[in-house]
Amino acid sequence: MPPRPSSGELWGIHLMPPRIFVDCLLPNGMILTLECLREATLITIKHELFKEARKHPLHHLLQEETSYIFVSVTQEAEREEFYDETRRLCDLRLFQPFLKVIEPVGNREEKILNREIGFAIGMPVCEFDLVKDPEVQDFRRNILNVCKDAVDLRDAGGPHSRALYHCPLAWGNVNLFDYTHTLVSGKMALNLWPVPHGLEDLLNPIGVTVTHLLGRHNHINMTIQNVLLQSNRLARDNVLMDSDLEQLRLVCNRDPLSEITEQEKDFLWRHRHYCVNIPEILPKILLAVKWNSRDEVAQMYYLLKEWPAIKPEQAMELLDCNYPDPMIRDFAVRCLEKYLTDDKLSQYLIQLVQVLKYEQYLDNPLVRFLLKKALTNQRIGHFFFWHLKSEMHNKTVSQRFGLLLESYCRACGMYLKHLSRQVEAMEKLINLTDILKQEKKDETQKSIILFFPIFPFLRLEECRIMSSAKRPLWLNWENPDIMSELLFQNNEMIFKNGDDLRQDMLTLQIIRIMESIWQNQGLDLRMLPYGCLSIGDCVGLIEVVRNSHTIMQIQCKGGLKGALQFNSHTLHQWLKDKNKGEMYDLAIDLFTRSCAGYCVATFILGIGDRHNSNIMVKDDGQLFHIDFGHFLDHKKKKFGYKRERVPFVLTQDFLIVISKGSQECTKTREFERFQEMCYKAYLAIRQHANLFINLFSMMLGSGMPELQSFDDIAYIRKTLALDKTEQEALDYFMKQMNDAHHGGWTTKMDWIFHTIRQHALN
Structure with a gap:
């Protein structure tokens, strides 16, 4: 999709003036000029126009005003008919303030739907009509049947079932x-x-x-945790020699990035029929196939028909760039259809949308699977829409994703209007931030006052423009829910225009999955993966966590000594003041658990640029990290040297909190408990190393600057010590933890300079 020539409400103008003169051409040949309000709706403009027309010649040639619609030229150089007369003048994105009055012709409903779809996906539907590629034409025709089946399934239960799709009742x-x-x-x-x-x-x-x-x-079937005792006995016949079986298991247990020798490939291929009894070894068997051999490929296809379904997390590996064969990808999708729940699909949706780029054809099983899920679960559909929409600026996928968005929008029913309103709101915020980047600081408040009335629920006194160069907006608005007094009376988020949030979104997703793994193993480390959504080219939304403060803000409350890191007790004292009595012990426990979780997560993922402005603590003691602009060890450098010299952040400030104010922090029982949490958390993630490697591998096509090749992902192999035994890996992590808290003084030095720099900028 070509970039828009202008992002404003008129060509070359970000925001219309409060009043504007509009030239109107009537069917009787008269041209009248009206002075219109910026927020005037088309129905208001038309009513005023026809009232004015009665004062001019030839008005008797006009029919009733309801017989006409407006048409004009938009900034995309497209002629657009405006059927929705509730739209405001400032929302039309006109090339010039000129409106022509015509009698509508053709299918009104189809034109309205096409306009709404085109607006939602960011490109006119008519562009698809002009494509003569038979594959595109067949896809648009055939995918409608998929959508129809999904809608029929959703609506099969009658009005009550349709209501459940929108709101569980x-x-x-x-x-x-x-x-x-x-x-x-x-x-x-x-x-x-x-x-x-x-x-x-x-x-x-x-x-x-x-x-x-x-x-x-309605009823739900639910499972409350069962305790399963593992057995060391193998439930398979010992068809092979024990040594061969052991070798198969060793190869099967290797991570996806490990090399397989030619001898091992020959060994796997010889025993491929027995391997059916070890379903999870399938990716390794596929790597052993000589894909330039017609006979071997045919045998592999035959074997796939007998192969048992594998777990979704294993099947997703078959959808990355290493497995382009359609038969393999079809098998993987069948496994997803069989075992992948809606909750798990929501968890992995980012990756599943990305691997659509590796599909050879527009119409494929993965497209059909995702589209059906999106149309039968509105939450999945919402994020499915935005994950696709956020890449419509990328010319390499704009046609593929645009066709998929068109199919979804045609079948999602009334939800299309909600999506259009969301897209329109984001367009307005982009316009505003473009202005704020250009305006001087003392002029920004005027701009914001002119703009904000289009969001009636905004609490203007709580909204602000943040100080960074990209001028992000901190938005605060009233919660319209009738029960908001029982929950939260306001909502907050940050709108960013100019920062690529895809890396933040991926990191937070990985942290969310880590927390799920820990909870399944009985470790409650109280992570806080706040909401983050990329909605376009360097545009996105970030959830604001309530009652939270940066470490720097807390340290500055401790006076000059705290700000300059001379007093390491400031954080502990702040938590003590916030949490009296029994709440103090709960706050320390919450801090300890969350600190352990983030120490492990930031170490494994190689999160960089960790300073006291992007580590935060809530009033109740919960610690969390923000701003994940650097990961996989792509850390900032100064004069060619990495500025951060510790594996992860574990400063004296944190140790004092963990040990409840003790001076000899590392000799306390509380610190030993903290270490045990970290060790268990590290080993738990190591057991699921393949999942995380696969998730990052599926994102290689995203174009993120710090995720370009398998060499980047190899950093996870290093931090999880996958070439070592479990005990050796634990020893390796224990050494990293020792380096972290003994090298905490280097982190403190970085924080001093960061604090001084921030105060100088402000």
């Missing part, structure tokens, strides 16, 4: 302990109650904990 509560005081476990079916009026989309914690007795309403 049932609730249920379960006691964690039954009447014998035994912890509930295993599978159970919970019949749900219909939600009382006024409680849509909210939890109902005060509701009863009994299941719906009649069972005529």
Whole structure:
């Protein structure tokens, strides 16, 4: 998609003036000039125009005003008919303030739908009509059947089922302990109650904990954690020699980046039929195939028909750039269809959208799978839309993603209007930030006052323009939910225009997955992967975490000594002041757990540029990191040397909090407990190393500056010590932790200079 010639409300103008003269050409040949308000709707303009026309000659030639619509030329050099007369003049993106009045011809509904789709996806639908490529034409025709099947499935239950698609309308509560005081476990079916009026989309914690007795309403099947005892016995016949079987397992357990020798490939191919009993070895078998041999490829295709389905996390490896064969990718998608839940799909959606770039054809099983899921689950559909929309500026994928967006928008029903409103709001924010980058500081407030009335829920006194060069907006608006008094009365987010947030979004996703793994293994490390969404070329949204402060802000509250790192007790004292009595112990525990989690996560991912402005602490003690502009050891350098000389941040300030104010921090029981948490967390992630390598491999086509090749991903192999035994890997991590807290003084020096620089800039 070519870049827009102008991002303003008129050609070359970011924002229209409050009043503007518009030339209007009537069907009777008269041209009238109206002075219109910037926010005037088309129906208002048309009413005023026809009232004015009655004062001029030839007005008797005009029909009723409802018989006409406006048409004009937009900034994309497209002739656009405006059927939606509730649109405002400033939202039309006109080339010049000129409107022509015509009688509409053709299918009104189809034209309205095409306009809404074109606006939502960022390119006119008519551009697809002009493409003569038979593959594009067949895809547009055939994919409609996929959409129809998905919509029919969604609507099969009648009006009640359609309502559930937009808003879940049932609730249920379960006691964690039954009447014998035994912890509930295993599978159970919970019949749900219909939600009382006024409680849509909210939890109902005060509701009863009994299941719906009649069972005529919706129900969910749920599993409460079962304890599974692992057996060391193999449940397979020993068809091979023990040594051969052991070698197969060793090859199977290797990470995706490890090399396989030619001898090992021959060994795998010889025993390929037995390998059906080890389904997870499939990626290694595929690497052993000689793809230039017709016979071997045919045998592999035959073997795939017998191969058992593999777990989704393993199947996703078959969708990256190493496996372009359509039969392999079809097998992988069938595994996803069989085992991948909607929750897991939401977790991995970023990667699954990216690997669409590796598909040979427009119409493929992965496209159909994702489209069906997006149309039957609105939450998935929402992020599916934005992950595609955010790359529409990329010419290499704009046609592929544009066709997919068109298909989704045609089938998503009334949700298209919500998406269009979101796109329009983002366009307005882009215009505003473009102005703020150009305006002088004392003029920015005037611009913001002119602009903000289009968002009636904004709390202007709480909104601000942040100090960085890209002029991000801190937005605060009232929560329109009728039950907001029980939750939060306002929402906050940061809008950024000029920063690539894809790397932040990926890092936060990985942290979210790490937390899920830890929780499954009984480790509650209280991570805080806040929301972050890239919505366009260097444009995105970031969730604001409530009641949180940067380490630098906290240290500066401790006076000059705290700001210059001379007093390492400032953070501990601040937490102590915020949390009295029993809350103090809870705050220290929360800080310790979250600090352990982020120490492990930032070390494994090689997160760089860690200073006291991008590490934050909540009032309740929860620590979290922000701003992930550097990862995989791409750390900032000064005069050719890396500025950060420790594996991860573990300063004296943190150790004092963990040890509850003790001077000899590392000799306390609290510090030993902290170390144990870190060791367990590290080994837990190491057990899932293949998953993280696969997730990063699937993102190689994203074009992120710091994720360009498998060499970048190899850093994860290094930090997880995948070429060592588990004990050797643990020893390696223990050494890194020792280096981190003994080298904390170097981090403190960096923080001193960062604090001085920030105060100088402000």
